[in-house]
Amino acid sequence: MMMKGDMWSNLGSTMAAIMFMYAMFRQYFPPQLQDYIFRYSKKLSNLMYPYIHVTFDEFTGERMKRSEAFSAIQNYLSGKSSAFAKRLKADVVKDSQSLVLSMDYDEEITDEFKGVKVWWAARRNIPKAQQFSIYPSSDEKRYYILKFHKRDREFITGTYLIHVLKQGKAIAADNRQRKLYSNNPGQSWSGYRSTKWSHVVFEHPATFDTLAMDAKKKEEIKKDLIKFSKGKEYYAKIGKAWKRGYLLYGPPGTGKSTMIAAMANFLNYDVYDLELTTVKNNIELRRLLIETSNKSIIVIEDIDCSLDLTGQREKKKKKDENEEEMDPISKKAKEEEQKDSEVTLSGLLNFIDGLWSACGGERIIVFTTNYVEKLDPALIRRGRMDKHIEMSYCRFEAFKVLAKNYLDIELHPLFGEISSLLEETDMTPADVAENLMLKSDDDEEDETCLKNLIEALKDAKEEARKKAEEEARLKAEKEEKEKEQAEKEEKEKEQSVREDVKEDATAAKEVKENGVIH
Numbered sequence: 137m138m139m140k141g142d143m144w145s146n147l148g149s150t151m152a153a154i155m156f157m158y159a160m161f162r163q164y165f166p167p168q169l170q171d172y173i174f175r176y177s178k179k180l181s182n183l184m185y186p187y188i189h190v191t192f193d194e195f196t197g198e199r200m201k202r203s204e205a206f207s208a209i210q211n212y213l214s215g216k217s218s219a220f221a222k223r224l225k226a227d228v229v230k231d232s233q234s235l236v237l238s239m240d241y242d243e244e245i246t247d248e249f250k251g252v253k254v255w256w257a258a259r260r261n262i263p264k265a266q267q268f269s270i271y272p273s274s275d276e277k278r279y280y281i282l283k284f285h286k287r288d289r290e291f292i293t294g295t296y297l298i299h300v301l302k303q304g305k306a307i308a309a310d311n312r313q314r315k316l317y318s319n320n321p322g323q324s325w326s327g328y329r330s331t332k333w334s335h336v337v338f339e340h341p342a343t344f345d346t347l348a349m350d351a352k353k354k355e356e357i358k359k360d361l362i363k364f365s366k367g368k369e370y371y372a373k374i375g376k377a378w379k380r381g382y383l384l385y386g387p388p389g390t391g392k393s394t395m396i397a398a399m400a401n402f403l404n405y406d407v408y409d410l411e412l413t414t415v416k417n418n419i420e421l422r423r424l425l426i427e428t429s430n431k432s433i434i435v436i437e438d439i440d441c442s443l444d445l446t447g448q449r450e451k452k453k454k455k456d457e458n459e460e461e462m463d464p465i466s467k468k469a470k471e472e473e474q475k476d477s478e479v480t481l482s483g484l485l486n487f488i489d490g491l492w493s494a495c496g497g498e499r500i501i502v503f504t505t506n507y508v509e510k511l512d513p514a515l516i517r518r519g520r521m522d523k524h525i526e527m528s529y530c531r532f533e534a535f536k537v538l539a540k541n542y543l544d545i546e547l548h549p550l551f552g553e554i555s556s557l558l559e560e561t562d563m564t565p566a567d568v569a570e571n572l573m574l575k576s577d578d579d580e581e582d583e584t585c586l587k588n589l590i591e592a593l594k595d596a597k598e599e600a601r602k603k604a605e606e607e608a609r610l611k612a613e614k615e616e617k618e619k620e621q622a623e624k625e626e627k628e629k630e631q632s633v634r635e636d637v638k639e640d641a642t643a644a645k646e647v648k649e650n651g652v653i654h
């Protein structure tokens with residue numbers, strides 16, 4: 137057995153021999169010959185080293201989009217790593233209830249597929265200046281390296297990598313925790329991985345089952361969404377970008393935002409809630425669009441309030457009382473933040489269907505508004521907003537959904553009265569729902585709720601009647617006043633005509649008598 141001391145002395149003498157040979161080589165061989173020898177020794181080592189390395193960077197392209205391949209590989213390897221790697225990183229996913237393990241940096245694992253062996257390694261490059269920071273660096277570069285034998289090149293590039301991507305995407309779909317993104321005005325775009333979108337986990341409980349609206353209309357929307365989500369080939373065939381625009385309009389409290397949540401839950405999509413008033417200009421708008429991911433709904437709420445259709449935005453600036461006392465840097469940052477947005481209608485139209493809007497695909501764009509008539513026709517024409525959905529006041533069909541959800545009843549003797557009241561009165565689903573909220577666990581409460589609703593509907597009906605009466609009275613008053621004014625004007629006109637005729641007659645008489653013309 138070799139002793140420790142022997143081993144070190146052997147290693148030392150081998151190193152010394154190599155260094156001696158290198159020095160001889162530099163001294164006695166001419167530079168051209170050195171080059172030649174280097175080139176051939178490299179070729180020789182390539183011949184002797186039979187492996188190929190492929191790198192998969194986390195961020196790719198000029199705009200530094202997160203690579204789909206990287207994410208898929210990460211997911212694929214997470215399953216393998218938890219079984220084989222010795223050092224793992226842990227992450228919480230899916231309602232914070234399960235842990236996903238992935239291999240740690242500088243760790244390597246072996247994978248085997250159809251009898252072919254490959255090696256995967258996770259690496260990262262930390263910029264020198266930040267190597268000693270305790271916080272994760274935003275410029276850190278992460279990548280995976282795949283190593284395989286060169287004889288397997290065709291199999292790996294043709295079959296294995298496709299298998300990895302497919303599996304990775306399937307695992308991602310299983311673990312997917314949906315997100316609600318919002319654009320953050322404070323955040324900067326410095327650092328190549330930063331984004332203005334910040335997110336929280338999307339956990340809205342609304343579904344199409346709980347959405348109160350006409351059943352036929354609901355089915356139609358669901359069908360439309362399914363057709364869209366399965367339409368990749370169809371959209372490619374007809375040469376259209378894979379996206380669809382929905383315009384939801386109706387009075388406040390009729391379920392427009394609830395519908396968006398139901399759509400996202402139905403399709404399992406992320407939601408990007410775009411606050412247009414904080415977007416500085418069209419370029420920033422385009423960049424925000426590019427940074428959205430596939431399978432997402434981009435929402436612009438109250439579009440009529442966020443964009444003045446002449447191209448100028450509403451002035452929102454309020455003078456901050458403390459602004460005078462601020463130091464110059466904070467003041468500049470504040471001014472920058474408060475600057476009026478310069479997003480124009482044409483910028484928004486470009487966002488919806490310009491060339492950039494086609495990057496990625498599988499996106500739904502939803503606009504909501506309370507006043508559809510205020511919108512520029514160019515914004516809502518078919519092709520941009522493909523489907524217009526009116527969210528209206530609660531009628532009996534919608535009420536039945538709410539009664540089932542809130543009180544768990546499908547039939548009740550009071551339904552008849554409620555039905556006719558709902559046909560005569562405009563009450564929003566939000567108001568109906570409020571009346572159906574149980575105030576205690578008492579079983580008798582169902583009936584109390586329905587009676588309360590009937591009272592509320594009667595009050596609303598009475599109020600609407602009074603309002604209509606008042607409006608009719610005001611209208612009649614206005615018409616009476618207009619009539620009086622018109623009569624007065626008519627009389628004055630007649631009077632002035634009469635006076636003119638009289639004056640003319642006097643003048644004619646004077647001419648006749650004196651031959652004078654005034």
Ligand SMILES: Nc1ncnc2c1ncn2[C@@H]1O[C@H](COP(=O)(O)OP(=O)(O)OP(=O)(O)O)[C@@H](O)[C@H]1O
Nearest residue numbers: 346347348387388389390391392393394565566569
């Ligand atoms: N159609 C509906 N089905 C079920 N619940 C509804 C419906 N409409 C309204 N609601 C209830 O009323 C509340 C308010 O609705 P929502 O925020 O979706 O209205 P909105 O149309 O987006 O209003 P706004 O125009 O003010 O944004 C929701 O939390 C929901 O509980």
Ligand SMILES: [Mg+2]
Nearest residue numbers: 392393394437
């Ligand atoms: Mg809303």
